[in-house]
Amino acid sequence: MATTTLTPTGIRSRSSVFAWITTTDHKKIGIMYVINSFIFFFIGGLLALGVRAELAEPGLQFVTAQTYNELFTMHATFMIFLFVIPMLVGFGNYIVPLQIGAPDMAFPRINALSLWMLPLAGILLLMGFVTGGTAAAGWTSYAPLTEDRVLAASGTGQDLWIVAIVLIGTSSILGAINFLVTMFKMRAPGMTLFRMPIMVWTVLVTSVLVLMATPVITSALIMLFIDRNYGGAFFDPSRGGDAILYQNIFWFYSHPAVYVMILPAMGMVSEILPVFSRKPLFGYKAFIFATAAIGALGFSVWAHHMFTTGAVYLPFFSIMTFLIAVPTGVKMFNWVFTMWRGQLMLKTPLLFAIGFLTMFLIGGINGAFSASVPVDFALHDTYWVVAHLHYVLFGGSVFGIMGGFYYWFPKMTGRMMNETIGKAQFVIMFIGFNLTFFPMHELGLAGMPRRIADYASTAGWNDLNVLATIGGFTIAASMLLFVWNVFMSLRSGPIAGDDPWEGNTLEWATSSPPPAYNFDHLPEIRSERPVFDLRHGYPAEH
Amino acid sequence: MSSSPRSRSSSRSTALFALAVGAAIIGLSLLLLYSGINVADEGRRVLDGLYPPIAVTSEGAQIRDLYTIIFLIAVAIFIVVEGLIIWTVIRYRRKPGDDSLPPQTHGNNIAELVWTVVPTVLVIFMFVVSWQTLNAVDTSSATAQTKIRAVAGQFQWQFEYLAADGTTVLYTELLPLVSQGGGMVVPAGRTVQLQLYVPPNDVIHAFYVPQFLFKRDVVPGRQTAFDFTVNESDAGQTFRGQCAELCGTGHSIMLFEVKALTAPEFDVWLDDKVAKANATPAPPPSGGVGEIVDISALGVKFEQTEVSAKADAPFQIAFANNDPGTPHNVAIHKDSPTGEEVFQGEVFNGVAEKTYDVPALPAGAYAFVCTVHPTMTGTLKVQ
Numbered sequence: 001m002a003t004t005t006l007t008p009t010g011i012r013s014r015s016s017v018f019a020w021i022t023t024t025d026h027k028k029i030g031i032m033y034v035i036n037s038f039i040f041f042f043i044g045g046l047l048a049l050g051v052r053a054e055l056a057e058p059g060l061q062f063v064t065a066q067t068y069n070e071l072f073t074m075h076a077t078f079m080i081f082l083f084v085i086p087m088l089v090g091f092g093n094y095i096v097p098l099q100i101g102a103p104d105m106a107f108p109r110i111n112a113l114s115l116w117m118l119p120l121a122g123i124l125l126l127m128g129f130v131t132g133g134t135a136a137a138g139w140t141s142y143a144p145l146t147e148d149r150v151l152a153a154s155g156t157g158q159d160l161w162i163v164a165i166v167l168i169g170t171s172s173i174l175g176a177i178n179f180l181v182t183m184f185k186m187r188a189p190g191m192t193l194f195r196m197p198i199m200v201w202t203v204l205v206t207s208v209l210v211l212m213a214t215p216v217i218t219s220a221l222i223m224l225f226i227d228r229n230y231g232g233a234f235f236d237p238s239r240g241g242d243a244i245l246y247q248n249i250f251w252f253y254s255h256p257a258v259y260v261m262i263l264p265a266m267g268m269v270s271e272i273l274p275v276f277s278r279k280p281l282f283g284y285k286a287f288i289f290a291t292a293a294i295g296a297l298g299f300s301v302w303a304h305h306m307f308t309t310g311a312v313y314l315p316f317f318s319i320m321t322f323l324i325a326v327p328t329g330v331k332m333f334n335w336v337f338t339m340w341r342g343q344l345m346l347k348t349p350l351l352f353a354i355g356f357l358t359m360f361l362i363g364g365i366n367g368a369f370s371a372s373v374p375v376d377f378a379l380h381d382t383y384w385v386v387a388h389l390h391y392v393l394f395g396g397s398v399f400g401i402m403g404g405f406y407y408w409f410p411k412m413t414g415r416m417m418n419e420t421i422g423k424a425q426f427v428i429m430f431i432g433f434n435l436t437f438f439p440m441h442e443l444g445l446a447g448m449p450r451r452i453a454d455y456a457s458t459a460g461w462n463d464l465n466v467l468a469t470i471g472g473f474t475i476a477a478s479m480l481l482f483v484w485n486v487f488m489s490l491r492s493g494p495i496a497g498d499d500p501w502e503g504n505t506l507e508w509a510t511s512s513p514p515p516a517y518n519f520d521h522l523p524e525i526r527s528e529r530p531v532f533d534l535r536h537g538y539p540a541e542h
Numbered sequence: 543m544s545s546s547p548r549s550r551s552s553s554r555s556t557a558l559f560a561l562a563v564g565a566a567i568i569g570l571s572l573l574l575l576y577s578g579i580n581v582a583d584e585g586r587r588v589l590d591g592l593y594p595p596i597a598v599t600s601e602g603a604q605i606r607d608l609y610t611i612i613f614l615i616a617v618a619i620f621i622v623v624e625g626l627i628i629w630t631v632i633r634y635r636r637k638p639g640d641d642s643l644p645p646q647t648h649g650n651n652i653a654e655l656v657w658t659v660v661p662t663v664l665v666i667f668m669f670v671v672s673w674q675t676l677n678a679v680d681t682s683s684a685t686a687q688t689k690i691r692a693v694a695g696q697f698q699w700q701f702e703y704l705a706a707d708g709t710t711v712l713y714t715e716l717l718p719l720v721s722q723g724g725g726m727v728v729p730a731g732r733t734v735q736l737q738l739y740v741p742p743n744d745v746i747h748a749f750y751v752p753q754f755l756f757k758r759d760v761v762p763g764r765q766t767a768f769d770f771t772v773n774e775s776d777a778g779q780t781f782r783g784q785c786a787e788l789c790g791t792g793h794s795i796m797l798f799e800v801k802a803l804t805a806p807e808f809d810v811w812l813d814d815k816v817a818k819a820n821a822t823p824a825p826p827p828s829g830g831v832g833e834i835v836d837i838s839a840l841g842v843k844f845e846q847t848e849v850s851a852k853a854d855a856p857f858q859i860a861f862a863n864n865d866p867g868t869p870h871n872v873a874i875h876k877d878s879p880t881g882e883e884v885f886q887g888e889v890f891n892g893v894a895e896k897t898y899d900v901p902a903l904p905a906g907a908y909a910f911v912c913t914v915h916p917t918m919t920g921t922l923k924v925q
Contacts, residue, residue, distance in 0.1 A: 319666075323662075369613075374680070381787060
C-alpha cells in the first residue's frame with residue numbers, strides 16, 4: 001500500500017512548476033529572466049503613463065508633487081535595473097551557451113541565484129508604495145537630497161531602494177563572472193575567440209564592464225545607507241562630507257551601465273542583420289574592436305554628467321565623450337554595409353533592427369550636442385536630455401530587444417510569432433516613440449527642466465507636452481498588440497522547425513526548443529557562421 | 543520546391559505592410575488638410591523649435607553660435623546616414639522568388655579606414671570649437687562691476703547685492719517675481735559676477751535661465767561663480783528662470799525672474815533700495831484686540847485648508863512657520879489664490895512665529911497663499 005503513494009504521476013504533476021523554480025538549466029533561467037523583465041517593463045511603463053498624464057497640461061491634476069517624484073524615480077529604476085539590464089542578461093543566458101556550443105553556463109547554481117535575486121529586489125522596491133512612499137530623489141538618488149533631510153521627503157522607500165539596488169548589483173556581478181568563465185572555458189572545439197558570434201562578444205565586453213563598475217556603485221550605496229541610518233557623513237557637506245563625491249562614484253558605474261544596456265542590444269542587431277540580409281557581418285573584427293573600444297572609453301567619460309557642477313576638468317571629459325562617437329560610428333557603417341547589396345527579408349526582426357539603426361543614430365547625434373560643454377550648459381537637466389537618453393535606451397535598446405525577441409522566440413518556444421501583428425506593432429511603436437520623444441528636444445531647448453511635476457501655462461510648453469502624452473499612450477497600445485501576439489503565438493503559432501530564418505550561428509543547429517544540454521551533435525566550426533557553412537559548404541581556406 | 547509558398551506569403555505580407563504604411567500616410571495627410579494646418583509653416587515651426595531661444599547675454603550668443611555649428615554637422619550626418627539606411631533597405635529588398643545568395647562581402651579595409659578617420663576628424667573639430675567657446679563663456683573675473691550672490695534653498699531664491707569689498711549691501715525679498723519686489727535685477731551692458739551659494743545643510747540646486755543658454759549647479763559646501771553680460775538692447779525685459787536640479791517636493795515651484803534695466807536705471811534702483819533698507823522700519827500698527835486666526839506651515843504646505851474670520855473687523859493671524867530654514871508668509875487674495883491681493887504678510891524663515899495684523903475685510907470668500915511658494919494655498923471665509 002505504501003508504494004502506491006509514490007506513483008510517478010503524483011511526482012510529475014507537482015514537478016512542472018517545481019522544476020522551473022528549482023531549475024539550473026540556462027535556457028529555463030534565461031526565459032524566466034525575460035518574463036521577469038517584461039513584468040517590470042509593464043510596471044515601469046504604467047508609471048511612465050502616470051508621468052505623461054500629469055504633464056499633459058499645466059497644473060497638478062492626478063498626483064501630488066511628491067507622488068510625481070516617486071513616479072519618475074520608480075519608472076527609471078524599474079526600466080534600468082529590472083528591465084533593460086536583466087532582459088539583456090536573460091537573452092545572454094539563453095543564447096550565449098548555445099552560440100558557443102556549450103551544454104550550460106559554467107556555474108548553473110550561481111546562475112539560478114542571480115535570477116532569483118531580481119524578483120526579490122523588485123518586491124523590495126514595490127514595498128515602498130505601501131510603506132509611506134518609495135524613493136523620490138530620481139534614479140540617480142543624488143546626495144545630499146537623499147541624506148536625512150527634513151524637506152527631502154524620502155523615508156523608508158529610499159532605504160529599500162538602496163538595498164534593492166545593491167541586491168541587483170550583486171546579481172549582476174555573479175552573472176558577469178558566470179558569463180566570462182563560460183566564454184573562456186566552455187567553447188566547443190573549433191570555436192576560437194574570433195569565431196564567436198558578435199552577440200557573445202558584446203556580452204563579454206558587457207560582463208567586463210559590470211565586473212569593474214558595479215562594485216563601485218555598491219560602495220557608494222553602502223556609504224549612503226550608513227549616512228542615512230548610522231550617522232555617517234560621507235556625502236553631507238554640513239558635517240564635512242562631499243556632495244560631488246557621490247556623483248563621481250555614482251557615474252563611474254552609471255555611465256558604463258549605459259553601455260551595459262546598449263552593447264548586448266547591438267549584439268542582437270548584429271545577429272539579425274546578417275541573417276536577414278543573407279550576408280556576413282561587414283567588418284567582423286572591426287566590429288569587435290569597436291565594441292572593446294566603446295567599453296574602454298566608457299570608463300573615461302563619466303563626468304560628462306557633471307559638466308554644470310563646475311567641479312570637474314571639462315576638456316578631458318569632453319574630448320573623451322566626443323571620441324566615443326568614433327567606434328559607435330564604425331558600428332553604424334558596418335551595420336548599413338551588411339545590408340548593402342544583400343537580399344533583405346523584411347520580416348519583423350529585421351524591421352525592429354532597422355528601427356534600432358534609424359533611432360539609435362538620432363540618440364548618437366543628439367549626444368554630440370551634450371558632449372560640447374558650452375552647449376551642455378544650455379541643455380543639461382532639460383527635456384533635451386530626456387529625449388537623448390530615450391533615443392538611446394528606447395530607440396536603441398528596446399527596439400533591439402524587440403527584434404531579438406521576434407528573432408529568437410521560435411528557438412525558445414518552437415513556434416513562430418504572427419508576422420502581421422508583429423509589423424503592426426512595429427509601425428505603431430515607431431510612430432508612438434517618435435511622437436513621445438521627438439518633441440522633448442524642443443521642450444528642452446525651450447527651457448523645460450526635467451523632473452518638474454508642474455509648469456506654468458504661460459511657459460509655452462503646452463502643445464509639445466500634449467503630443468508627448470499622446471505618443472506615450474500610442475506606445476502602450478503597441479505593447480498590448482505585442483502581449484496579444486505572444487499569447488496567440490504560444491497557443492497556436494505555426495511550428496518553427498530547427499532553423500526558420502536560415503540562421504548562421506550554432507543555436508540554429510539544434511532543435512527548437514533545444515533539449516537539455518543543448519546539442520546531440522555539433523557541426524564543424526571553421527568560421528563565425530558554422531551553420532551557414534553547413535548549409536552552403538565550408539570556405540576553402542580561411 | 544519549398545521556397546515558392548514562403549516567397550508567396552512574404553510578398554503578401556510585404557504588400558500588406560506597404561498598404562498599412564500607405565494608409566497611414568494618406569490618413570495623416572487628410573488629417574493635416576482637414577485641420578487646416580499649413581505644412582510649410584509647421585515645418586518652419588519645428589525647425590525653429592530645434593534652435594535654442596535667442597540669447598540675451600553675450601555669453602549665450604556665443605553658445606548659440608556654437609550650437610549652430612554642431613547643429614549643421616548633425617543635420618548633415620543625419621541626412622547622409624538615414625538616407626543611406628533607407629535607400630539600402632528599399633534598394634536591396636528581396637524580390638519575390640529570388641533565392642539567390644548575394645556576394646558574401648566580409649569587409650573592405652579602405653572603406654573602414656575612411657569611416658574611422660573622417661568621424662575622428664569631425665569630432666576633434668567639434669571639440670576644438672567647443673573648447674574655444676568654453677574658454678570665452680565660462681569665466682569669472684574679480685573686476686566685474688556688479689557682484690550679486692544668489693542664495694538657493696528649498697524652495698526659493700534670494701539675491702544679495704555685494705559691495706566692492708564683498709559685504710552685502712542689499713537683500714531682495716524672498717519672492718520669485720520682480721513685480722513682487724523679489725527676483726534679480728541686473729544692469730544691461732555691464733558684466734555681472736554671479737556668486738552661487740546654498741547653505742551646507744540644504745541640497746543641490748541649479749541656477750538656470752533658458753535665455754542665458756546657461757546653467758550652473760549650486761552645491762552645498764562649494765562656492766562657484768560665473769560672469770554674464772546682458773545685451774544693452776535687452777534692457778527693460780524680464781526673463782524666466784528656475785531650479786534645474788531635482789531638489790525635492792517643491793522643485794517645480796522654485797522659480798525666479800531676472801529683470802534687465804539700463805545701467806543708469808539700475809544705479810537709481812539700487813540706491814533707492816539701499817536707502818529704503820537702511821531707513822528705520824516704521825513701527826507696526828498697533829492692532830485692535832481682534833479675533834486671532836491660527837495658521838501653520840509644515841513641509842511646504844499649510845496645515846489648515848480652511849479658516850474663517852469675522853467680516854468688517856480687523857483681526858490677527860498667528861502664523862507658525864515650522865519648516866526649518868524655509869521662508870513662508872501668509873497673503874490674502876480675493877476669491878481665489880490668483881485673485882486680487884488684499885493683504886501680504888512679511889516673509890520669514892522657519893522655525894518661527896509671527897502675528898500679522900489684518901485690516902477689516904468685507905464678507906466673502908478669500909484664499910490664503912504663501913507668496914514664496916504659490917502652491918501653498920487654503921481658503922479663508924470672512925462672514
